Amino acid sequence: FMDIKLFDLNNDASLVIDIPDALCERDKVKFTVHTKTTLSSFQKPEYSVQRQHEDFIWLHDTIVETEEYAGLIIPPAPPKPDFEGPREKMHKLGEGESSMTKEEYAKMKQELEAEYLAVFKKTVQVHEVFLQRLSSHPMFRKDRNFQIFLEYDQDLTVRRKNAKEMFGGFFKNMVKSADEVLISGVKEVDEFFEQEKNFLLDYSSKIKDATAKAEKMTRSHKNVADDYNHISGALNNIAADNNTAFKKHLEKCAEVFEKLRVSISKVEDRMASDQELKLTELLRYYTRDIQAAKDLLYRRARALADYENSNKALDKARLKGKDVAQAEENQKQCLQKFDKLSESGKKELTSFKARRVVAFRKNLIEMTELEIKHAKNSVSLLQGSIEVLKSN
Amino acid sequence: MWFSWSPVAWCCLVSSPEAARLSAEDISPSSNGPKAEPVLLDDDPDDPDDLFAGLTSCESIELSKCYQEQDIYSYTVCVCVCVYITFLSILINFYVCVCMYMCIYIYIYIYIYIYAFIYLYVFFHIYLFVCFLFIYTLFYIIYLFIKIDHSFLCICAHMSILIVINFFVFLGDGMNAYMVYKVLTKTSLSIFSRDEVCVKRRFSDFLGLHSKLASKYMHMGYIVPPAPEKSIVGMTKVKVGKEDLSSVEFVEKRRSALERYLLRTVKHPALLKDPDVLQFLESSELPRAVSTQALSGAGILRMVNKAADAVNKMTIKMNESDAWFEEKQQQFDNLDVQLRKLHASVESLVCHRRELSVNTASFAKSAAMLGNSEDHTALSRALSQLAEVEEKIDQLHQDQACADFYLISELLGDYVRLITAVKGVFDQRMKTWAKCQDAQVMLQRKREAEAKLQHANKPDKLQQAKDEIREWEGKVQQGERDFEQISKNIRREVGRFEKDRVKDFRVVIIKYLESLVHTQQQLIKYWEAFLPEAKAIA
Secondary structure (H helix, E strand, O other), X not given: OOOOOOOOOOOOOOEEEEEEEEEEEOOEEEEEEEEEEOOOOOOOOEEEEEEEHHHHHHHHHHHXXXXXXXXXXXXXXXXXXXXXXXXXHHHHHHHHHHHOOHHHHHHHHHHHHHHXXXXXXXXXXXXXXXXHHHHHOOOHHHOHHHHHHHHOOOOXXXXXXXXXXXXXXXXXXXXXXXXXXXXXXXXXXXXXXXXHHHHHHHXXXXXXXHHHHHHHHXXXXXXXXXXXXXXXXXXXXXXXXXXXXXHHHHHHHXXXXXXXXXXXXXXXXXXXXXXXXXXXXXXXXXXXXXXXXHHHHHHHHHHHHHHHHHHHHHHHHHHHOOOHHHHHHHHXXXXXXXXXXXXXXXHXXXXXXXXXXXXXXXXXXXXXXXXXXXXXXXXXXXXXHHHHHHHO | OOHHHOHHHHHHHHHOOOOEOOOHHHOOOOOOOOOOOOOEOOOOOOOOOOOOHHHHHHOHHHHOOOOOOOHHHHHHHHHHHHHHHHHHHHHHHHHHHHHHHHHHHHHOOHHHHHHHHHHHHHHHHHHHHHHHXXXXXXXXXXXXXXXXXXHHHOOOXXXXXXXXXXXXXXXXXXXXXXXXXXXXXXXXXXXXXXXXXXXXXXXXXXHHHHHHHHHHHXXXXXXXXXXXXXXXXXXXXXXXXXXXXHHHHHHHHHHHHHHHHHHHHHHOHHHHOXXXXXXXXXXXXOXXXXXXXXXXXXXXXXXXXXXXXXXXXXXXXXOOOXXXXXXXXXXXXXXXXXXXXXXXXXXXHHHHHHHHHHHHXXXXXXXXXXXXXXXOHHHHHHHHHHHHHHHHHHHHHHHHHXXXXXXXHHHHHHHHXXXXXXXXXXXXXXXXXXXXXXXXXXHHHHHHHHXXXXXXXXXXXXXXXXXXXXXXXXXXXXXXXXXXXXXXXXXXXXXXXXXXXXXXXXXXXXXXXXXXXXXXXXXXXXXXXXXXXXHOOO
């Protein structure tokens, strides 16, 4: 399997994280998080702990709720591992076991295992990238919760959100989106942020659309590859079944068709999954990342609104003549917060753009090279088969 | 005439798919004396570099019969030229000798120059003879080359007939409208009255031809190729005048199916000589085959017969004496099942590939929009390029889907129907056997009746009984002869069918693989063009 990292984040040797192993038990996936560090804030130079997906979500949420990090783009949480596809197929395989020949069954089982493995690798990678982004950021790597996550050798037993908290979270999201609408109307003082806001709003809708379309495209491509599998299987059956005078000739044909199955269907499958990994995954990841950047802008806009409110409160207090000092204090704090957010926000957004361009470039190049390689492969195999068939 | 030596070019010229536009204004109101005005739809953009692109409509040279220049013609040309040169050479020879004679006369005494003259004469003749031998050989080599060239282009041809269906128009109006196809036959066979015939036929004419052939030949054991199926839904959509993609496709599907049907029919050596087939291909007026309509008297009779046949098949238990037939029957049953499965898979492939092309197109648009909103210029350009590449790929997928469909899916459909025809022939044999058995049973009964009458001593009825016995003996003999004949025919037909089948499949699969290779090579070209753009993102 190709190297599917979207980033090369482990350049800094002082804190190196990877997920070398993962166990899948029915619904839950247990990741083995392995840390190697030279930082003094850690008790041991090397750790290996077991974490579940919910632990990652907990880590993400605590970082989001930390006030200090309001001016930073928080790496998006990894999506839940989705084994729905392979599970459905396994179910279908189990049902259709009686109606298929032994070879067909073995072939389908092999395919199924390959697909399962692909999903597995993808989810491991996504979780790994999340941790690596946290570790490579100068502020996040010092976070106490992050340290606990990496060090604590017992089960984190993260308390599942109870009903009230879930509902609270849902409500908060609704308020946030309503706020977003209000805040996008707030006059923006800074040219840079005005541009960024417009760009991000536009870009996020477009990239969401592109991701959806890319997913549909990859799915149809996989269907086509599947069909080729069935077709070559059927051709095989026809060629193998004949016991006429053309037997020797047809045996050769059967060989060719078996090779064809490898060349056409496997190559198409590879093309589809590589396209998915490079293009679709890239788009998916950046959809989430852009959302995180938008969140940053939202927080800054919120701070700006607070600052303006505090200004108004100060004016009102000055008019009324009471609580002026308190209002002044409040205003100063709001201004400070806003300035801090603006400063770090600018830095973050610039580096985000650079990161995005680099990632797109790398993945587009890799995808193109892979497509070319597979197509060349397929051409040579097909031409070989054509030669064999013609020579008969 | 030189032009006809390149059948490929000729095929392309004639058979480029030009379809009629199905608009109401072009329909002529009267149904007799059809004023066919072929109006053109959007032509398929055939790749001009690919000589064989236009040949999908005549099902590739391998399946049709090529128009091969008669050996006699080219041979005649060579002989004529050689004879001409021989005469010319004799003339030259004569003049040269006279010259020599003159020269020698001047310089040598009479008795010597006679010898010299004879010597020179003989020498020149030998020299010229050798020259002409060389020239004859040259011409023979050229002639052989032409023959080989032909057989290189016509991979299977031994017959020389080519049928192309082309130029169809819509006549009549409303729900009574019908399609008229122009059937062009080009041939060099002597049984045809002309070299080139063009007739107009309706779809029901084709069905009529098939039913006539079936009634004549099926019971003898010949495998009559099945005609394309009626499709009420398809025709109605077309009649309503919708010019959308599906009705265009339907019309093209039907046209190519009819072409393949005719080609298969004339491939069969016995059917080719059949007067009905000849009349179909040649005569300008054909009596309307009314009996092919579903609701006519003949149609209902056909349905009743079909039901009766199905019942009979279940009740007749034939004890098969010939292992070959049993084996073949089993084989064809298996083949039927597998072909149907394969056909279903191929149809699903066509459907999915169309879906893929649609999705790729929508992704291309979305990527273009993304590229527009991207503010980093190099990345924006790269994304727009990606969108363009994906659009081209989508077109590629569409073309591949067409190839999938026309090459493989239609062929499989034809073969599924052909196998049904083959099974029908086997059933006919069973019916013949049943008839033979029935005749034997009757004969037995008559013999018993005769024996009884002999005891009862009724002389007049005895005579009648003896006559009946003779009659039934004759019938039994005829039945056995029929059975023998049909078994022999079936063996021959099945042998021919299998050979054709293997050849057809191999050819089509090779062609399909080549189209796949072409697609992949185009893919490589597009992606390689995109790569420097992607690398240029700073």
